[in-house]
Amino acid sequence: MRKEDLMMKFRKNQNKEKQIPKEKKPRVYYKVNPHKKVVIALWVLLGLSFSFAIFKHFTAIDTHTIHETTIIEKEYVDTHHVENFVENFAKVYYSWEQSDKSIDNRMESLKGYLTDELQALNVDTVRKDIPVSSSVRGFQIWTVEPTGDNEFNVTYSVDQLITEGENTKTVHSAYIV
Template sequence: MKIKIERKEKPDKPKKQKQIPTIKVGTHKKLTIALWVLLIGSMSFGIYKNFTAIDIHTVHEKEIIEKQVVDTNSIESFVESFSNEYFSWQQSQDSQTNRNERLKNYLTENLQQLNTEMVRSDIPTSSIVNSFQVWGVTQNNENAYDVLFSVGQQITEGENKKNITSTYSVTVYVDETGNMVIIKNPTINSKPQKSNYEPVLSDSDGTVDAVTTEEINSFLDTFFKLYPTATEKELSYYVSNQALDVINKDYVFVELVNSVCTQADNQVTVLVTVKYLDKETKVTQLSQFKLILQKNENWVIIKNN
């Protein structure tokens, strides 16, 4: 008897997988903390900048020049005093010498020399100043002022006398202490002339009807009869806001001339000429008013422009 012996094949042993070499990295605790601190700091700074951000705008600077009011009374007085000396002379040598000495109080040394022969020793005329008028004072730099003025003279030559008026400009230097000296000789000039300007005359624009116009004229007629001699208490019935002052004049009311009324909202503007007779001078006095009236219970003058 044969015995069959079966052999079981042994299963293959699993192959060992090759292990992938790894490098173990430590936590590097200090570096990590530093990075977190940097991150948190960056975020905090960003948030701070967001809340405190300043908008950048282009700034356009405007230069504001404030005009200063300069008191020129002393300059005008200085030029007037100078003119009385400069434009006056006599024929005698002594008076001419004295004149030159007095001019030293006004002129620079250079101008003193320039004017030495202004009045000749044989001059046939004499002069006195009888009028003086300043037309304008203009500051041409920090310490120098141009003065435009007219001077009237009575010129005598023998038995003949005549009055003349001439216009000049001079330049006055004023130092820090207020002392003055003339640095430009009187130079011929022209005085301001009459302007051709004519204001546009106002006409009624139809905003005030005929009945209201008559009512206003009646009110003004009554008021201006009283006005010259009215007391403050009497004015208060016709005037508010102290629009007109007490004048206490001896005027006799004659009439209203060229009354023109225009209305805006509840106020009426009246342009009117008031004719009075001045009992002291005996002349006709013509006063022009621009009044703003308002009606509450009665008409009242609330403003005088």
């Protein structure tokens, strides 16, 4: 063999020995987070809702819940006397016969219910020269409403049997006193 060939082999072997295997560095991979957009959107939503809560807090109308109990006592007013007064008045006012004595008795009885001015106005309602008589067939009080101290509005209805000569008819009327 030649000397040169030996040298060459030697150098090749020498080069192999000198070569130290390099350590492989781990490759760095950059991982893209697929949830990154969702997380950012949720943080933005949280920030907006918190901002809205602060805005509502400072612009809220000042309302406080007050827990008070109010006791309402109903006051019952005895209207029995008022009802009796109106019923007796209606029986006298809407009943008369076609005779002088009956009309005079009616006018005398109405003095307890009407003032002098109202009696003067009432003189022409029932006259002796008109042949009409009336009697109360039914009476009903619908409402009694207090309007002040010892003052009441009474709504009532009267069924009258009106006789004019030989003709008779029933009239149902409602009034407020």
